[in-house]
Amino acid sequence: MKRLKVWTGAAALLGMTCANASQLDAPLTQFFQQRLAGISEKVAVTVKTPAAQLPDCPQPEFALPNNGRMWGNLSVMVRCGNGKRYIQVAVAASGKYVVAAQQLPRGTTLTASNVTMKYGRLDRLPPRAMIDLKQATNATTLREISPGQPIMLSMVRQSWRVKAGQQVQVVASGAGFSINSQGKVLNNAAVAQNVRVRMASGQIVNGTVDADGNILINL
Template sequence: MRSIPHLSSALARTALRGAAPLMAAACIAGFTGQAVAQAAVDPSVDLAPLTQQWLDDAVSRNQTAGMPLRMEVSVGALDSRLRLAPCAKVEPYLPVGARLWGRTRLGLRCVQGATAWNVFLPVTVKAYGPAWVLTSNVAPGAVLTANDATEAEVDWAADNTPVMANPDLWVGLVASRQLVVGQALRQNMVRAPHLFRAGAQVKVMAQGPGYAVTSAGQAMSAGGAGDSVRIRMANGRIVGGIVGADGTVEVAL
């Protein structure tokens, strides 16, 4: 296993003040796609050194500037039952749809040999960075406070859902499900408090080019700021919209 040093503390502090979920998304996006690299290897030696070097280089190239993450890449083993033909040149590549984040795989194909072959090697990419870890259990629907979590270093790549590294992003929000002590807070674990319940009368604002019309409708589900909800209008028509900070449902026409 090799560790890629984290970025400067100044950059880390700047990142912590920003939107951590966006940073995590950018990091994941930066590790997707295909990369092409070729290297001459002795077919009698293990492929692990070539693979490890390719992965370390790929992670270093793609690490987003400003990310307060300490990357670690580890290479698994090929199926021991495989018997690969000698090959003078092996090309590592990232399979379509794969990404260097969490448990993934790397392709290895022979591009110069008497017999062409293509195999997949399991790899694990860990991204250690600051996060907020729960210090007690939190019941569904409970409002989170600053006392519910403490800052710690966790593996962001242990889950595809972005972490919430800035307390401003989760303090005052509501637990969307049962949360357990030791969990790192992530986006899918919290939601905005409900501003209205299902069946409530809500204000609906329909906007179009150069105009805005306000009316009332009945909410078909509970809704909080930023939620997408459906509203039944007085004429029976069902419209969809986004809940604003004041509970108004904004519908684009």
């Protein structure tokens, strides 16, 4: 009878833990699905923080650290009213990434003919893996890369599309509108990389470099 009570208590505790954890499962999954839209078609979030340490509020707000990572083991800030807490999660995301289509000796310029896209688990890739063919445009390999091997940004030298001090066209677009303006680039950047631009007003904005050297900003 004593053993039965122990198992009953353990089962009740396990059930309570799962119930508490599930309160954040749905909003966290939606949070990462929105941020990975267009990158990953399949996202699964596992909360690793013990249930007793999870915040309990009906409408939590989430935020990610500014390190650029959106999958794997992450620390997520949860804001509930005026309070905030950090929890640990594991984000599994599946999508396409860039691999070598053939043997690439050191010094090879990447083109559409020698790289291709492969579908798989993004969270199992090494850090800074290429997930967009635009990132490979005119890049030169710094080491030999085997066929089928994922290509990391650290494996290549990017050709700068814009350079610090250069005047560029800035295109800000949103729902049903588009605004063109001029600005000065503050850092070197390749196609599909982020860049900071000082506008004529003195305001500094962040955007992405396109193939034509324009800076795109989504509002």
